[in-house]
Amino acid sequence: MxxxxxxxxxxxxxxxxxxxxxxxxxxxxPLKIELPEKSFMGTPLDYWSENLEFTYKARDPFMAPVGTELVSKGKPVTSSDKTPSMGKLPMVTDGDKGFQEKSLVELDKGLQWVQIDLQKKHKLYAILVWHFHTSERVYHDFVVRVANDPDFTQDVVTLYNNDHDNSAGLGAGTDKEYVESNEGRLVDGKGTEARYVRLYSKGNTSNERNNYVEVEVWGITAE
Amino acid sequence: MERVAVSEQKRLAWWFVAGFVAVAALAAAYRVPRLGERVFHGDEAVQAFKAGQELYEDGEYAYDPEEYHGPTLYYLTVPALWLGGIERFADSTEVHYRVVPVIFGLGIVVCLWWARDGLGRRATLIAGLFTAISPAMVFYSRYYIQESLLVFFTFATLVAGWRYTRRRNVVWAALCGASLGMMHSSKETCVISYFGVAVAFMLTPIWARIHDEEHPLNRVFRRGESEDLRPGLVRQVAAFVAAGALVSMLMFSSFFTNPQGIIDSVMSYTVYLQRAVESGIHHHPATYYLRLLVYTHRSAGPVFSEALVVGLALVGAVSALVRHDRDNKPGNVHFLRFVTVYTVATTAVYSSINYKTPWSILCSLHGMILLAGAGAVVLLRLTPCLPGTAGALRYAPKTVVGLVLAALSVQLGWQSYLVNFDYYDDPRNPYVYAHPVSGVRHLGERAEAIARYAPEKHDMLIRVITPGLNYWPLPWYLRQFSNVGYWEDVPEECDAPMVVTTAKLAPEVHARLKTEYQSENYGLRPGIRLVVFIRRDLWDAFMKTRQ
Structure with a gap:
């Protein structure tokens, strides 16, 4: 006994x-995401589609494991466009998410990407992107991929893809297009382990260029 | 001594010719490349339809006093289509049309050759340089609208008139009249240029009298010293009037097959006068044009400015008004005053009209460019030499001013590159006005791709359901299809292999579709979106090739 x-x-x-x-x-x-000021500039897009998601209402809080933190701030950024026509690549992770042009990085026309090196492997829970929310634009062929090498040859995982006709050549995706706003776009990282995050886009509904004011990656350092 | 002077004259002439050829080559380098890259503006597409379909393919063109401006552009497009080997409108491309304004845009530079004694040779080269690289001049020389033709024929009128005052030749009189007629048959706004010319005709002799000078027009109309020249004058005036009337009537009557067109060409002014007053969405403040030229910074993006041209034009204009014709300075003061008065008058009229579109300022801008050439020379001449120095150092201030002007010209050329080859369809470009986005071209390409899987191929039905006429330039990008229908309201039957509608009507259209569709989003213009429904079986067949 x-x-x-x-x-x-x-x-x-x-x-x-x-x-x-x-x-x-x-x-x-819930992730403590700080949203930038809303821009009331521009004309709301007269836009409707089964493939398009409206973001007029506030996003529900995004739940992530306790300890999840912003791991991308100040981390190195590279791009398919080495010389942006506006801004500098480090501005993509500098914490400034404003809609004003001083916050903007503008990349060339056509399919372009920015890549963030988190400098070590992380469990990724959320990736947020604000392209340019001065007016309600839609960015085409938005694809988010993560990997463990800078050339994206190992452990490549696609977390988001709204390129429904495979015009970017990265495979057709079924995720929705969405209207830019101060909420940004939250991509579920699903706990995927990776060091590099790459975001693609191919122009937008106002012009053929690609823009970023900020990208945030939220995660926990992997063991 | 005589031999030295002649030798110097020849050297200067050689330098001028080489510079002139270089400037013309530069103008071509800015105008010719990548002509098809920018999507057609709605106005360009409408004009292409008039020229390519109605006139070239169907042979049924008739002047419309309500819309589309004069017939010159369309008739001058016919040789371009013919030389391009085009048989059907559907086979033509943007390049076949835009090459026409390109040629006349180059013609504006070439015409300077005959104005060189009016402007002065150095001023001619500088004006040629600014014409070659001015962002607005280049932009609208690559735009299939009437503006570059109007500027060309206006300048041709001015130059032929100027040459006539020098030579009193019946040929120049006839050329002047013919150009005047071509202005009329190019665009109704020619009356503003006519007004500018008339004011210059009236004011410049008065100004000459104040300065106690003999105006060139006095020489034309006075009795000759040794013979009575007035019989020649009558013949010359008759040639001027006959050439002008003949050219205008020929164009408006569709080569005398539509006499009503001649009457309509006059009646059209009631329509355009009404439009100028009402203006609608094209209503802009009086300062619109000058602000557009001097400083444009829209949202995030580069600053665009042709302030260099405007500023130098002011210098040129003031100089023309204050200097005397007995001053031993290059250029002819009467010619420069004429251009000054013409430019001020046309700018004032265009600015005072409520209805404003950015391309309308081109005639006035061209006047400013001519004056800017003279202004640059004046600025260099007025820059003093360094006192108490000798040799090259003595000219250091002039060299500095020359280098600053050269640097600003290079910057203007860089702006022109951005305007024409980078931001060519971007709303941040000051000369982009309600321009379609590239999505409309992608929509046409998607229709082509889907048609490969449709049994009807290019005869497949495409329904375009848009309120009003808010679909241009879509018909251009669907020109290969023989079965495109346009609806202003949502019809009961909406099904088709491909249905194009506006975002606003899309839910209603979608509710009436009886089978499954894939939907896609395309931009038409910033703020105006199109939703395209593609029948599911065709979409699936298409996507099999896209994996």
């Missing part, structure tokens, strides 16, 4: 030591 009691007590302690942290890791909390 005494041994039985000790066994139960030991098992309970073992359970407490191993399971409680596991429960804690699974504990979810």
């Amino acid at each position: 005494k041994y039985a009691m000790l066994t139960i007590l030991g098992a309970a302690m073992l359970f407490a030591v191993t399971a409680v942290p596991a429960f804690a890791a699974d504990e979810q909390a």
Whole structure:
């Protein structure tokens, strides 16, 4: 009986030591995303489509494991366009998400990407992007991929793809196009482990250029 | 001594010719490349339809006093289509049409040759340079609308008239009249240029009298010293009037097959006068044109400015008004005053009319460019030499001013590159006005791709359901299709292999579709979006090739 009691007590302690942290890791909390000021400039897009998602209402809080933090701020940014016509690439992760032109990085026409090096592998839970929310634009062929090498040859995972006709050549996607706003676009990282995040786009409904004011990657350092 | 002077004259002439050829080559380098890259503006597409379909293919063109301006552009497009080997309108491309304004845009530069003694040779080259690289001049020389033709024929009128005052030749008189007629048959706004010319005719002799000078027109109309020249004058005036009337009537009557066109060409002014007053969405303030030229910065993007031209034009204009014709300075003061008065008058009229479109300012801008050439020379001449120095150092201030002007000209050339080859359809470009976005071309390409999988091929039905006429330049990008229908309201039956509608009507159209469709979004113009429904079986067949 005494041994039985000790066994139960030991098992309970073992359970407490191993399971409680596991429960804690699974504990979810809303991400504390700071939204930039809303721009009331421009004309609302007269836009409707089964493929298009409206973002007029505020996004529901996004739940991520406790401990998830912003891991992209100030991290190195590279791009398919080495010399943006406006702004500089580090502005993509500088924390300035404003709709004003001083916050804007403008890349060339056609399919372009920006890539963020998180400098170590992370479990990714959310990727937020604000292209340019001065007016309600739609950016085409928005694709988000993550990988563990800068050339995107290893462990490449596509997290978002709204290129429904494969015009970007990265494979057809079924995600929706969306209207730019101060909410930005939140892409679920699904806990994918990766060091590099690459975001593609191919022009927008106002012109053929590609813009970014900010990209935020939220995650936890991988073991 | 005589030999030295002649030698110097020849050297200068050689330098001028080389410079003139270089300027013309530069104008071509800015105008010719990548002509088809920018999507057709709605107005360009309408004009192409008139020229390519109605006139060239169907042979049924008749002047319309309500819309589309004069017939010159269309008739001058016929040789371009013919030389391009085009048999059907559907086979023509943007380049076949835009080459016409390109040629006349180059013609504006070439015409300067005959104005060189009016402007002065150095001023001619500088004016040629500004004409060659001016963002607005280049932009609308690559735009299939009437503006570059109007500027060309206006300048041709001015130049022929100027040459006539020098030579009193019946040929120049006839050329002047013919150009005047071509102005009339190009665009109804020619009356504003006529007004500018008339004011200059009236004011410049008065100004000459104040300065105690003999105006060139006095020499034309006075009795000759040794012979009575007035019989020649009558013949010359007759040639001027006959050439002008003949050219205008020939064009408006469709080569005398539609005499009503001649009457309509006069009646059209009631329509255009009404439009100028009402203006609608084209209503802009009086300062619109000058602000457009001097400073444009829209949203995030580069600053665009032709202030260099405007500023130098002011210098040129003031100089023309204050200097005397007995001053031993290059150029002819009467010619420069004429251009000054013409430019001020046309700018004032265009600015005072409510209805404004950016291309309308081109005639006035061209006047400013001519004056800017003279202004640059004046500025260099007025820059003093360094006192108390000798040799090259003495000219250091002039060299500095020359280098600053050269640097500003290079910057203007860079702006022109941005305007014409980078921001050519971007609303941040000051000369882009309600321009379609590239989505409309992609829509046409998608229709082509889908047609490959439709049994009817290019005969497949495409329904375009848009309120009003808000679909241009879509007909251009669907010109290969023989079965395109346009509806202003949503019809009961909406099904078709491809249905194009506006975002606003899309839910209603979608509700009436009886089978499955893939929907896509395309921009027509900034703020105006189109939704395209593609029948699911055709979409699936298309996507099999896209994986």
